[in-house]
Amino acid sequence: MSKGRPSVYRPDFAEQARKLCRNGATDREIADILGVCVRTFYRWRAEHEAFAEALRAGKELADDRVERALYERACGYEYQDVKIFNPGGAKEPVVVPVTIHVPADVGAAKQWLASRRPRPWAGEKEPExxxxxxxxxxxxxxxxxxxxxxxxxxxxxxxxxxxxxxxxxxxxxxxxx
Structure with missing residues (x-):
């Protein structure tokens, strides 16, 4: 039989935590949104497997998104956009579709390679x-x-x-x- 005040944990907190983690929220921010202190948040994570799994899954999704963004930044990418012009004497603005090219970023490429292939890229040298x-x-x-x-x-x-x-x-x- 547990002693003390009953827990305010509800099973729907697991789904809320997963969504918050997916959007990049930290443990402290999630605890604040759920209206509890960080210590309670960590206790819930230890006591409720569904809550702990939701946190892991949400954080993994966020990490995957960041990893993909770093990869795209390292290699360069293109995206579609529109430019809006308002030439003098025109009755309506002119909307022109354009392709924007974002060049590869050497720093992002080095960071990506250092984490994926540390031997040659993270400053670790082969022993001579x-x-x-x-x-x-x-x-x-x-x-x-x-x-x-x-x-x-x-x-x-x-x-x-x-x-x-x-x-x-x-x-x-x-x-x-």
Missing amino acids: ETDMSRRWLEAFMRLEEERPQREAKEAARFAECVEKRVAEELARRGLQE
């Missing part, structure tokens, strides 16, 4: 093989090859130490002849 790195790699490989012998020697030393300690302890207790 230098003489020093090659020597380190060779040393590491030698150590790996020698590992079984080192481990066997270490195990033998450990066994000797254990035998010695057991013999000392038995002698101390007077159990050894």
